[in-house]
């Protein structure tokens with residue numbers, strides 16, 4: 001519910017979505033795009049009917065506002081009048097009405113906890129719930145979620161610090177073995193030090209206002225065998241620190257990931273390069289005082305302020321090229337993050353992103369996603385089904401598979417596009433397949449010119465049954481699929497029909 005803006009693209013009611021079972025398209029209502037919504041919120045119109053007053057809302061009062069033309073919804077203790085927003089909601093009115101007159105926090109979190117509803121709905125704010133927030137489950141603002149897990153006990157992470165004349169080392173004891181450099185994200189801004197460690201489905205947060213100044217750069221080490229992380233800060237002055245600092249919000253807490261807000265840092269646009277007529281390779285640079293690595297198959301959220309409203313969309317980082325010999329500009333610690341992004345001229349976010357100049361900033365979140373590298377264990381056959389920019393998660397997967405899976409015998413990519421001009425990195429793919437005989441690439445076009453003599457059409461039983469041949473009957477297989485939501489949904493159905501089990505399929509969605 002509260003799809004602000006659409007999490008999945010195309011939006012459930014967008015022209016690019018299919019109706020169940022077919023390929024018919026639903027027309028977009030004129031004047032009801034998210035841009036139109038933003039304009040309405042800036043028009044000065046009274047959207048709550050309360051003439052700018054904020055009120056305390058009782059549960060009884062909330063329940064009364066449960067109709068389309070009088071619909072209040074509570075999210076994390078704040079109540080919004082969403083009636084004016086109904087027609088603009090990309091997920092449709094019915095989805096919003098599921099939470100009418102009630103607390104919609106859980107429904108909201110299930111679908112898109114990353115969406116910045118505070119900004120999108122700020123003109124619809126009626127007020128706060130009149131009860132103590134802690135009494136109502138899930139109603140605290142994300143920033144105030146306190147950890148509910150016991151801070152004692154053998155499995156609770158802990159931290160310590162020690163110093164030399166010039167260095168301060170913060171050691172985090174995760175008490176987990178499967179920790180690596182992807183599991184730790186460090187951001188330091190002025191005197192605030194923030195380290196998120198991903199421990200299974202939780203985040204362990206160290207959040208401290210440092211007592212003394214440190215230099216911009218720092219190093220991070222992981223001792224995997226004991227699950228220890230060391231962050232080594234360089235003192236600005238070689239004096240002894242009496243204490244590390246004072247605790248900031250949620251310091252030393254272990255919070256279920258679903259209950260944490262996303263943390264953003266400002267990244268600088270370093271380069272932008274045309275890849276096809278509408279898709280560009282963007283390179284963003286992390287701030288020097290950030291350590292962050294995006295794991296294979298995961299995405300981040302980019303955030304821009306568009307006419308004063310914060311808009312967030314998910315994107316999947318890629319490598320700068322499909323070739324491992326590709327050389328990045330020299331900077332330590334994986335500071336560059338690359339994205340292949342298609343610009344939709346009538347889209348909300350991408351035209352704005354495309355307008356950024358080299359040197360401008362865009363906010364980027366910490367990574368999210370369900371893909372785990374363990375899915376590659378003992379893998380023999382890897383099949384990749386991608387449509388359009390659904391190719392993006394496949395880039396790092398291809399790089400990894402061809403260099404780091406010793407058991408791998410075959411990788412096959414079937415790449416669906418409209419025309420030849422839409423194929424991202426076609427020549428790189430062809431060169432890579434020529435160089436590495438384990439890789440086969442098949443392009444399928446839905447709107448080819450008459451000169452095209454390759455495969456044509458859409459994802460179908462005929463195309464897949466021919467393409468998805470296992471090397472051996474019992475070989476360890478993984479099929480990854482990504483593209484427009486209906487493409488992915490149809491692909492999964494076809495894969496089940498072809499007897500691929502759930503464990504053999506990974507579909508990419510937000």
Ligand code: FAD
Pocket residue numbers: 006007008009010011013014015016026027028029090299313314315316317339340341342343344345346347348349350351389392508509510
């Ligand atoms: P939107 O405003 O969403 O519009 C896109 C198009 O749909 C436009 O043509 C618009 O006119 C039309 N449209 C919008 N709403 C409607 C409607 N209600 N009815 C009819 N038509 C409508 N994209 C990439 O390019 N690269 C990536 O790496 C990438 N990674 C992603 C990862 C994940 C997990 C997910 C879920 C998506 C990813 N996407 C990626 C897609 C991306 O998040 C955006 O959806 C996309 O960039 C479009 O954003 P936009 O705001 O510019 O366009």
Ligand code: NAP
Pocket residue numbers: 008009010016017018023299316342387388389390391392393416417418422445446447458459482483484485486487490508509510
């Ligand atoms: P596109 O160019 O519109 O489409 C690519 C190909 O897919 C075309 O051949 C197209 O055929 C076909 N296709 C479209 N809808 C289909 C459907 N319902 N059934 C079967 N085939 C269909 O794609 P795009 O604009 O690049 O969009 C890529 C999509 O991937 C976006 O929705 C984006 O959100 C998603 N994506 C998701 C992730 C992720 O979840 N991790 C990552 C990246 C991208 P037609 O010519 O008939 O349209």
